[in-house]
Amino acid sequence: MSSDFYKTSILPFAGIIIKLCRAYTNSQQDFEDYYQEVCLQIWRSKANFREESQWSTWVYRISLNVCLTLLKKKKNNVQHFVSDSITVEETEDNYAFSDESLNLLYDAIRKLSEIDRAIIMLYLEEKSQKEIAEIIGTNPNNIGVRVKRIKIRLKKILDGKIN
Amino acid sequence: MERSIENIWKEGFLKSDALVVPKINDLYNQKSIHIIDKFKRMFKINLIAIVAFSFAFLVVSFFVGIPITGIIFFVTLSVLVIINKSLLNDLEKLDMGVSSYQYLKAFNQWIKKQIAINKKISRFLYPIIFMSMILGFWFKDAEGMPLGERLVGEILYGFPDIYLVFGIPLIGIVVVVFILALLASFGGRIYKWDLNLIYGRVFKKLEELITDIESLRS
Numbered sequence: 001m002s003s004d005f006y007k008t009s010i011l012p013f014a015g016i017i018i019k020l021c022r023a024y025t026n027s028q029q030d031f032e033d034y035y036q037e038v039c040l041q042i043w044r045s046k047a048n049f050r051e052e053s054q055w056s057t058w059v060y061r062i063s064l065n066v067c068l069t070l071l072k073k074k075k076n077n078v079q080h081f082v083s084d085s086i087t088v089e090e091t092e093d094n095y096a097f098s099d100e101s102l103n104l105l106y107d108a109i110r111k112l113s114e115i116d117r118a119i120i121m122l123y124l125e126e127k128s129q130k131e132i133a134e135i136i137g138t139n140p141n142n143i144g145v146r147v148k149r150i151k152i153r154l155k156k157i158l159d160g161k162i163n
Numbered sequence: 164m165e166r167s168i169e170n171i172w173k174e175g176f177l178k179s180d181a182l183v184v185p186k187i188n189d190l191y192n193q194k195s196i197h198i199i200d201k202f203k204r205m206f207k208i209n210l211i212a213i214v215a216f217s218f219a220f221l222v223v224s225f226f227v228g229i230p231i232t233g234i235i236f237f238v239t240l241s242v243l244v245i246i247n248k249s250l251l252n253d254l255e256k257l258d259m260g261v262s263s264y265q266y267l268k269a270f271n272q273w274i275k276k277q278i279a280i281n282k283k284i285s286r287f288l289y290p291i292i293f294m295s296m297i298l299g300f301w302f303k304d305a306e307g308m309p310l311g312e313r314l315v316g317e318i319l320y321g322f323p324d325i326y327l328v329f330g331i332p333l334i335g336i337v338v339v340v341f342i343l344a345l346l347a348s349f350g351g352r353i354y355k356w357d358l359n360l361i362y363g364r365v366f367k368k369l370e371e372l373i374t375d376i377e378s379l380r381s
Contacts, residue, residue, distance in 0.1 A: 006187075006190070014184045015176075015182050035184075036187050036190060037195060039190055040190055040191075041195075041197065041259055043190070043191070045259045048259075048260045061260055061263070061266075062259050065259050066197060068372060069199070069266075069270065070196065070197060097180060098181075099174070099181065101174075102172070102175025102178075102181065105171045105175070113375055114372060114375070115376055116375075118263065124168070124169065124172045135262060135263065136262060137261075137262025137263050137264025138264060138379040138380045139380050142379045142380075151168060155168070
């Protein structure tokens, strides 16, 4: 990869990629693998960017699509989507933010389905319902209702844990 | 007072450790761990192996006196390679920059298409390979005459009343047809079973993701 491309086209959006990869992984090693893979796929797909959307939206699409379909080997050598079996208990100690509330929020997000994780991440990144619908490929009218449901679920999971 | 998740999110990411970018080294030369790249690699390796094997077998078949088997093998496997190469080209066209629904749907459709095509091919492939072996050995030279004819002669010597159809014992034809039917019947299933063993969970997960998004589309 050209280091210029990484510096100018990926690094400014690293925050988006990091936040998303964190929601689909539960260890530092997996997170780094996901981050690297997302960067690789952005670079490989750059010729397909047709400027119909903003670069940041396109980066979000690639990152999300990579996270949804990444295949990793688990210890028992059965191949499957890692994000499918994440539990809070499995989270490694060294894979945490210094902000305890943010850790708890991420742990709660990881308990959601893959699509709900994507929706709430986009919502928290202040994307509009229309943008969320475009990125996921769904009806914008249903996004608002789904976000409300997800927030209720997150509140239930976090109930009493954060003041 | 309880903090909203929006506030936790905003305030959490204001801290310096929250967005530390991982180090990436020599990214361009890294082997992709993505499922589509794994499929591409698996396909390429399989196709190269089939080409190498069918060509080697073609050469060997002339030396061991069963060129018919070698030629049928080579032609059949070449068709298999051409069809799968075209499937691989379709996979290369998948665009990751489209919406998740379009992307997952396109990938799922590719998987279904390649399973359907290869399942159909397997129904013919195993019987053709079996028939090529039968024909190869039937026409193999055995001291001036085809091995098949010599074998029929030996059988007629032991069982002079055996019923022949076009010079071939009926019982032999029945056995071969039965094996061909078994291979045709199980060929497709063996392929699907084999693929499901490796990627079954991925296929199931893809369906789940698509169903989840579709529930939002309705």
